[in-house]
Amino acid sequence: MSDLQFDSSSAGIGEICKAIICLEIAANMKHVLFDRQTAIRLSGMSEKAYIRSFNVMQNGIGVKNTLDIKELAIQFGCVRLIPLVRKGLSLYRERFIASLPPSRRASADFTRPVFTATGFYLCAKKHKLKVNKNKLIELSGTSEDEFSSVSTSMKDLCHDVFGVSTEKKDPKSVKVNRDLLDVLPEKRQAEDGGYSSDEGKDV
Structure with a gap:
């Protein structure tokens, strides 16, 4: 191919x-x-x-x-997390899209496996269930930096679902990293005339 x-x-x-x-x-x-x-x-x-x-x-x-939430839950022995992860990812998509300019909302794409893997990891961590973070990173085909960026975004926008500390955050006040949705680096290269120093972190 x-x-x-x-x-x-x-x-x-x-x-x-x-x-x-x-x-x-x-x-x-x-x-x-x-x-x-x-x-x-x-x-x-x-x-x-x-x-x-x-x-x-x-x-x-x-x-x-692609990554399937159910398959991950079975593989890591955390079947009870399935509805929690699905709810969390749905809420994250909703809040993230609401923070975008109207012109970008229709093209928002959350199908990248890093979103599924990160949401699963954060739900497991919140409910004190041990999962192998490195294995999740490998399964999603992402990097540790990329995984960390998505993790920060999810905890900021959906602290009520993914956060583990007592500090509460208002999703409306969080500055969103919109670069998380730039899934086509070659398109940005054409628009910018070259790769930026942050290109490796695109999701």
């Missing part, structure tokens, strides 16, 4: 890195754990460059990675 549908050379992705990214995409599609840190080391790229290349390539060949 990458050979037929994606010009990796124009995106600055070498053959070795392309092969490694294809392996990660395949692992994600089959829900097989993949060691991204080893992949980054073998690719010879920085973490930020690898994530950018992964996102560009995955979008370029039209592949979307």
Whole structure:
């Protein structure tokens, strides 16, 4: 698919890195754990460059990675979290979209697996259930920085669902990181004339 549908050379992705990214995409599609840190080391790229290349390539060949809440709950032995995670993610989407300018609301996309993985992790943490954070990061095909950014956003907007401290926050007063919804780095590159220093954190 990458050979037929994606010009990796124009995106600055070498053959070795392309092969490694294809392996990660395949692992994600089959829900097989993949060691991204080893992949980054073998690719010879920085973490930020690898994530950018992964996102560009995955979008370029039209592949979307998905995570199912029920499957995660069964895998981690936290079945009782299923309705709580679903409710939390629904509330997060509602509040996030309400904070966006009207022109961006219709295009808001929360299908990225990092949202599901982060919501599941925060619900488990709030209810004092142990889940492997690193394993969730690997399953979602994201980075620790990206996971952390989404986590902060969720706790700020939905502290009543995902927060664990006694401090309460008004979602209307929270400054939203709208870059979390920029899922197409190559589109931003075309608009900005190049990648920004924060590109590796796009979701």
